[in-house]
Amino acid sequence: MSFQSQVHLKQAPAVAGDFASNNPRVALLSGEGALVAGVDGVTVGRFAWTSNSVVSNVGSDKPQGFIHRENQALITSWLSERSNLIPKGLPVTIHVAGDFWAQTLTNATVGQKVYASLTTGEIKTDAPGVTVSGYIETDWKVASVASANELIKITTWGV
Numbered sequence: 001m002s003f004q005s006q007v008h009l010k011q012a013p014a015v016a017g018d019f020a021s022n023n024p025r026v027a028l029l030s031g032e033g034a035l036v037a038g039v040d041g042v043t044v045g046r047f048a049w050t051s052n053s054v055v056s057n058v059g060s061d062k063p064q065g066f067i068h069r070e071n072q073a074l075i076t077s078w079l080s081e082r083s084n085l086i087p088k089g090l091p092v093t094i095h096v097a098g099d100f101w102a103q104t105l106t107n108a109t110v111g112q113k114v115y116a117s118l119t120t121g122e123i124k125t126d127a128p129g130v131t132v133s134g135y136i137e138t139d140w141k142v143a144s145v146a147s148a149n150e151l152i153k154i155t156t157w158g159v
Helices: none
Strands: 047-051 054-056 065-067 094-097 099-103 113-117 123-126 135-142 151-155
Touching: 123 151
Parallel strands: none
Antiparallel strands: 047 054, 047 065, 065 094, 099 151, 113 123, 113 135, 135 151
């Protein structure tokens, strides 16, 4: 860990994967302990896919849902300061509806669609129906304005 080099005057609004409201949230229906992280683990605050009850941030069509931050990620790398990775074999809950905080790789405006990377589950935003290379359009929409690499609110409910 390095010595502190800056102080932020404003606290961050959230961490990727946090709930963004008290609106209803819907989890993917599965049996108790049925969904577990795959070989590479699952990153919180990103989209995920399932195959035979194994969850991954990699897919080929629309993702099953979004991974909420419920303190299930573990810091397993020696001397790491933080981690949002759920290690292989640990249980995972996938949310199919709700309001969440997520980090966007692009500038975001309210009403845009959310696109999920087919290789990492990361998020880009754009107009509905456009082709974003390496990404697939989800059922989620942008609910707050932000610049690239900042946190935005995403939702399945109306905007």
